Amino acid sequence: MVQKHQVVVIGGGFGGLETARRLRRVDVAVTLVDRRNFHLFQPLLYQVATGGLSPANIASPLRSILRRQKNCQILMGEVIGFHARQKQVVLRDKVLSYDTLVLAAGAGPSYFGNDGWKTYAPPLKTIEDATSIRGRIYTSFELAENETDPERRKELLTFVVIGGGPTGVELAGALADISHHTLVHDFRHINPKEARIILVEAGGAILSTYPSKLTQSAARKVQELGIEIRMHTMVTGIEKDRIELKTPSGVEHIATHTVMWAAGVKPNPLSQALASEIGIDCHKSGRIPVNSQLNIEGHPDLFVIGDIAHCEDHDGKPLPGVAPVAIQQGRYVARTIQVRLRGDLEPEPFRYQNRGSMATIGRKAAVAEIGKFTFSGFFAWLLWLLIHLMQIVQFQNRLLVFFQWSYSYFTYNRSARLITQPSSERAQDLPADSKES
Template sequence: MESTQTDHNRHQGSGQEQGKRPRVVVVGGGFGGLNAARSLRKADVDVTLIDRRNFHLFQPLLYQVATGTLSPGNIASPLRVIFRRQKNCFVRLGEVTDFDLDENCVLLGDERVPFDYLVVASGAVDFYFGNDDWAQEAPGMKSIESAIEIRREVLSAFERAENANDAEERNRALTFVIVGGGPTGVELAGAISELARHTMRNDFRRIDPSHSKIYLLDASPRVLEHYPEDLSQKAQADLERLGVEVKTKSRVTAIEPDYVEYTLDGETQRIESETVLWAAGVRASPLGAKLAEAAGVELGRGGQVAVNNDLSVEGHSNVFVIGDLAAAKGEDGKQLPGIAPVAIQEAAYLGKKVIPARIKGEEPKPFRYRDLGTMAVIGRRAAIAQVGERHFSGTIAWLMWLFIHLMQLVQFQNRMLVFVQWGWSYLTWGKTTRLITGHPGDDMEQVSPNAAANAKPEPHAAASS
């Protein structure tokens, strides 16, 4: 199989004659890109999937890595393994830097990868509403590295508390602030509370971790504001039952190494905390701006690229944008939310309908999102779900959540292992991947009782990526 071809820009499946088939380049190996490439597995095309990372990440369970239940390996699958048997798919590790839509090329630095059809699905990144310095103090939840950073910060906080010299220092270490009351913030707050109240309850000798204070701040009037109001209320009640202090209508105005400030009813409040986690906002990946500029189309407020009703970019019927990067509209005219089911349906639509139709010179039917429901999990036997007009909460919603997430995990092995790990965790409240890894030097500084609070080290640069 070792190829001696010199024109390395022409990728094709092994055993296929070169250059005969339409070339589809997919940028991004998240839910959108992965499913776009997979849905083309029987199409008579050559697919090149380009990603910066060598794995697909099952983002919905990232918070379980951040709180020590799962290992990164449980929720990440190498793209090469996923596409091993899809012979028309070439996986290319690399970073797309720009697009040349006149020449139909994707640029990876100096290298040009030509395409006949392009699918851009580079997703979203954490967004700090212009306060980029907050990324230093409040890691987000978009990558394995940032989840491990959160795990390190949360676990180190308990260690600092155990080593604290006085009550003030101890209380500050045991105060956690999660900014953002969407699904990610709710999941994180619930999981940290369970970690403190159950998993770790016998692990320390001087502190009682269940005395931790966990705050969930959100600027909107209620948590999970995109969900029906009764489910928001259920979620808030579940959080409060877990000891989380939910502060709505609270807009964060400052994040410093040892405190957070926010305004509530026009007054500035302060919470002394060294552990602030960011779940308040994401923004479309910067590639969206590059693509919009190359195509001469509009960029939405959240950085998304405007698309036609076949998900193509205006004026470029062979260039498509899907997932969190796309400003696709639902039947009600509203922009579709940045969630996995939207990306997956868009991907299938491209792979099964639009690209085959274009190749045949036909015109595809417009994309139509089918809302199968949404859900969020708060903790053990506590979740909410909306399916059509029906609302679920409590144990039944939690079981639905569990079932759907297990089924969705990409690989059989991961599914089975996650199942075993979850089963074990459920029985024992155990979280055995509670490892403080990555920056041993930093940890030492953090847990040293003599380290000044404002000497807190900078989080890893990847925390904001």
């Protein structure tokens, strides 16, 4: 018996999962490796971070998604390196051989060299990040309710979101909803509406990858929600209860208990590991450069896709790190593997079909760019809702999320606002559970 062609896919995000699924009718043996047992629908992570959805609403077990795909096995484990010459992936406790490797390990937060900031300005990339931010946000309101010193209370009710991309804007918008609607009857000593929400952006516009018409409309909507935008502003320091900003008019300090980081990403360190193993340089972004077949040049057995790949569009611009790019790349890679195994001609070079992009701003507005059309306002929000619901992988999640959203929308409620898993770093704030649970 001839052993089947072994495809090892690293990462169960949008790109890796799509690759594995598209290989279901191809005569190969697929091994999907992920550190987690679930696929995460990252675009809605901010909803978990603000208590609108539960983690399980946006995370589907990989085994459940792929249970019927008999040519695919899932391996929960951590990749720590590669032996490219032997065509092997090194896991912590075993070694996997491949004929074709698809690296889709994604990206994590980047603090631009200031990793110490992470303690006070957590990122939003994992379920644990989201439940931790959720705990911080609602704990700040709880502490403010108990606080008698007006200065300290103000500090507790000041929320700073760093980064004016989609995640930052969506987080800030959801925070505005929380303070203006969700919590409005909940407290006796504070008025949640007095919460101050500041969105810090280094450049000259929020959602800067969108056309300038939408950018301006987004900025207006954000300000209507009472959010302060600081453009052209760099973060120069983050410590407990205080951040330092460099603004066009000088240095500013803001006293704040809650800072959230949505400013930068960097690829998974496996990019460096693979690049040095095969003797190439990463792009200055840290991503691995790929050719128009999504291979590392000269290595037709090595595909790199999604946020960890540096892939240039036909006009030489790098593709953005968004789900649709990764999904289209995954599909392309699966087809290329199939075509090459058959011995057919090489497929056309990969071309990203930009079907548009969108971001929400609170509970009633969004901006959307679809082909030549741009939308903003409530219609864009409905469109955003529809498209995101359609994309969520599993049937159950789609209905559950729809149900929860409808309910939350009409009642302004956020039922998942639990303060859980107090970690050691929060112990000084909240004695709660530190001893018993």
